Amino acid sequence: xxxxxxxxxxxxxxxxxxxxxxxxxxxxxxxxxxxxxxxxxxxxxxxxxxxxxxxxxxxxxxxxxxxxxxxxxxxxxxxxxxxxxxxxxxxxxxxxxxxxxxxxxxxxxxxxxxxxxxxxxxxxxxxxxxxxxxxxxxxxxxxxxxxxxxxxxxxxxxxxxxxxxxxxxxxxxxxxxxxxxxxxxxxxxxxxxxxxxxxxxxxxxxxxxxxxxxxxxxxxxxxxxxxxxxxxxxxxxxxxxxxxxxxxxxxxxxxxxxxxxxxxxxxxxxxxxxxxxxxxxxxxxxxxxxxxxxxxxxxxxxxxxxxxxxxxxxxxxxxxxxxxxxxxxxxxxxxxxxxxxxxxxx
Numbered sequence: 239x240x241x242x243x244x245x246x247x248x249x250x251x252x253x254x255x256x257x258x259x260x261x262x263x264x265x266x267x268x269x270x271x272x273x274x275x276x277x278x279x280x281x282x283x284x285x286x287x288x289x290x291x292x293x294x295x296x297x298x299x300x301x302x303x304x305x306x307x308x309x310x311x312x313x314x315x316x317x318x319x320x321x322x323x324x325x326x327x328x329x330x331x332x333x334x335x336x337x338x339x340x341x342x343x344x345x346x347x348x349x350x351x352x353x354x355x356x357x358x359x360x361x362x363x364x365x366x367x368x369x370x371x372x373x374x375x376x377x378x379x380x381x382x383x384x385x386x387x388x389x390x391x392x393x394x395x396x397x398x399x400x401x402x403x404x405x406x407x408x409x410x411x412x413x414x415x416x417x418x419x420x421x422x423x424x425x426x427x428x429x430x431x432x433x434x435x436x437x438x439x440x441x442x443x444x445x446x447x448x449x450x451x452x453x454x455x456x457x458x459x460x461x462x463x464x465x466x467x468x469x470x471x472x473x474x475x476x477x478x479x480x481x482x483x484x485x486x487x488x489x490x491x492x493x494x495x496x497x498x499x500x501x502x503x504x505x506x507x508x509x510x511x512x513x514x515x516x517x518x519x520x521x522x523x524x525x526x527x528x529x530x531x532x533x534x535x536x537x538x539x540x541x542x543x544x545x546x547x548x549x550x551x552x553x554x555x556x557x558x559x560x561x562x563x564x565x566x567x568x569x570x571x572x573x574x575x576x577x578x579x580x581x582x583x584x
Contacts (some may be wrong), residue, residue, distance in 0.1 A: 243365065247569035250343045250366035251468075253509045255280075259449055260333030262327055268321040273344035273361050273370055274460065275314060275322055277300070278333045280512070280530040286522075287329040288385050289314040292348045292361050292370040293458060299396055300422050301405060301524045307398040307456075336528075338512060338522065340493055344370050345385070354441040355381030360385035367391075367463030372398075374532060377453030379438040380399070380439040390461040391471045392435045392566060394420060395572075397449070398456040406431050406449050409462075411473045411564045418564075420496060421525055426499040437461075467572035471565070473499075478559025482549025485565065490544045492570035497522065500561040503554055507538055508547075510570050514543045517550055547574060 244250065248269055256265045258279075273291040278284070286301040289404075293299075294315065298310045311331050316323040322339075324331040331337075344361040348370070352362040356376060362369035362385030369385045384390060389408050397403025405420035408431065412418060415434045418425050431450045435443040442461070444451040451457075464471050470487040477483060494508045504523040512520040512530070519539035521531045538553035547567070549557040556563065 240434070244465065244569075246574060247489070247492065248374035250363065250368070251265055251568040252341050254321065254338050254339045255511050256339065256343065258332045258335040259270050260331065260338060261547075262323060262325050263331050264318065264321065264323050264372055265323040265339065266318075268339075268341045268343075270343045271317050271319050271320060271346070272341035273317070273346065274342040274368075275323075276340045277314070277330045277340050279329070279332065280522070281336050282328075282332065282334070283527050284329050284332075284335070285311065285527045286524055287327075288311050290361075290370045290458065290460075291344065291346065292359055292372045295319060299398065302420040302527050304402050304404055304421060306401040306403070311426060312562040326330040338446035338509065340509070340516055342368050344439070345366055346561075348372070348527040349385075351385055353385075353428070355419065356380045356412035357384050358382050358384075358427045363384055365465075366468060367465045368422040369461045371459040371461060372458070374461070375444075375448075375455045375457060377448075377451060378411075378446050380444045380451060382436065382444060383458070384443050384459070386439070386461060386463050388439050388463045392462045393437070393442060394431075394460040395431075395450045396458050398458055399439055400452065400455050404449060408432055409471060409564075410436070411471055412499070418499065420505060421479075421501045423504050423525055425502060433528045462566070468569045470567045473562055473564045475547070476557040476559055476561045476563060478557060479552050480550060481550065483559040484548040485546050485572055487567050487569075487572055491547055493544055493568045494540070494542075494547055494565060495567075496556050496563055496565045498555055498558060498561050498563055499560060502552060506538065506555055508542070512540055521567060544571075
């Protein structure tokens with residue numbers, strides 16, 4: 239029997255909820271020093287703020303916008319040993335706001351990677367299968383090192399230094415000849431962003447398309463390798479009723495992101511903290527700045543179980559009849575760890 243190599247998933251991914259203060263606020267409880275922190279106001283219409291250790295603190299991009307990276311001096315100003323510090327920017331610390339933050343551990347300070355034809359700066363965690371990669375485009379077919387030692391299952395790419403850059407998403411279940419935009423409701427389309435080529439254990443391949451490789455333009459890529467008992471990237475078909483599909487992940491999910499690839503619908507984000515019990519029906523939408531929604535018509539609900547999740551709504555965005563959905567999930571608790579017993583979160 240193959241066991242998970244990660245006994246405590248919260249050492250690598252954790253959701254933390256917090257209340258804004260409007261002034262310097264040290265958010266704790268993450269359990270590690272994050273390398274990627276994604277923050278969203280729950281009760282107000284505000285953009286999804288993304289910070290990482292490779293681009294550096296105060297450097298923000300937004301999952302729901304095509305804006306270039308900007309410097310937000312009052313945004314996230316430090317990654318700390320058990321969390322992060324935010325100041326007064328409304329996107330991360332408004333005095334009247336409640337926030338959700340999703341935090342990943344990569345590899346700390348970035349290192350130069352020369353595996354590809356483009357030299358990249360990489361912070362990689364080969365245990366959890368996650369890396370943050372920064373590179374400068376050439377405008378010609380190229381390869382970029384990702385540092386994971388295994389072929390990524392999914393990649394997000396965002397243009398940093400020039401406005402108008404969509405979040406290009408592709409992966410094994412999207413198919414490397416096709417793509418989605420994280421900032422858009424659009425269906426899966428065909429493009430050769432990745433030269434119709436799956437990544438290898440050392441590099442991912444880029445075409446000359448400006449969406450991923452514009453000359454003299456900086457980009458960031460978030461790369462994920464599926465890890466048994468910790469992360470799962472897959473697809474399922476909706477049945478259009480409240481007794482929806484059950485999706486087996488092999489662990490109790492802490493975070494689930496879902497996108498309908500067949501019809502125009504927003505991306506949907508669920509986690510184990512909003513609420514901390516079933517049904518999980520409090521949604522945020524990575525593709526728009528809307529406040530948190532509670533299972534109104536067209537939104538949806540799921541049950542998070544010890545070994546996966548089950549759709550509990552006929553909502554088109556998570557369970558439309560005949561539609562194909564992709565998902566990415568990260569674990570709260572593995573079913574079985576390397577010692578052959580249940581790997582319980584502590």
